[in-house]
Amino acid sequence: MSQPIRVLLVDDQPLLRMGFRLILEGEEDMRIVGEASDGAEAVRLTERLEPDVVLMDVRMPVLDGIEATRRITGSGACARIIILTTFDLDEYAFAGLRAGASAFLLKDVGPNELVHAVRVVASGDAVVAPRVTQRLLEEYVRSQPDTPKPPRDPLLQDLTPRELEVLGAIAEGLSNAELARRFFLSEATVKTHVRRILTKLHLRDRVQAVVYAYETGLVTPSQGLDF
Structure with missing residues (x-):
């Protein structure tokens, strides 16, 4: 059996992290390796724990998710980042993709879609359809x-x-x-x-x-x- 997908959860809301943990830990091919409540902690844990996928909230204290994404991708880390947003066409979706994220998902994403996104991003692909990305960037x-x-x-x-x-x-x-x-x-x-x-x-x-x-x-x- 191949190694499980290592996931880092980053959100300043403990209940949201718990919800994502319950969903992802129910999958045999996934393992939660850590949790962070702000972007600075996310950068440190990514370096130390070497996750395959980081679920990254945007609005957090100390360091926001966009800058954390920029630092992680700029460091050469292998981790792929999924930005969690509230609205699919808000400024954070633009900024997250420009910072190096491989995908963005709405925070109210369904369990099956979340699991699928993590698997696809871990495989090295991108979840956001190119046409959606094109539309986002044109608007930006x-x-x-x-x-x-x-x-x-x-x-x-x-x-x-x-x-x-x-x-x-x-x-x-x-x-x-x-x-x-x-x-x-x-x-x-x-x-x-x-x-x-x-x-x-x-x-x-x-x-x-x-x-x-x-x-x-x-x-x-x-x-x-x-x-």
Whole structure:
């Protein structure tokens, strides 16, 4: 039997942590390795306990969940982070994805959806559908004041023309199956392209690829792709 998924619970509300614990500990392939009540403690415990997945609340004392996420992902830790939000289109969902989270879930998520999210994120994938991420980022970009377009990222020079096309399609929100149909490729080949893109651009998952496309100005809501 493979090793259980190690989960760290981070929330300043003990009752909420207890609820998540009861749900996840009922699964044979999951183990709660620790709990934190603020972001600073979450950073320390992630370093010490090395969880696979961190369920991260946003509004907490000492250090909020967004900054804690930024510090954890910036440290090179292998832990994947699921941001817990109250509204799916609030500012914290944007900020969490930009900080390096692999997913966000509403706090009133159902037990089955929570368990599924933890498993998917632990496998290295992202829970938030690319189209949802695209919609979030478009709303975020539109809400920001006009700023000069950032300079072209030198890392893009490492991508082949095909990989640039695939990156653009990922930013549009296409799934692997849709990418395969668009480019007349097998899904296995598409997965290889996606993996190489993530490696070359130092990105954690597909969600981060969509964030990257918007953050670097490759995609804008009004102009579309700009390769």
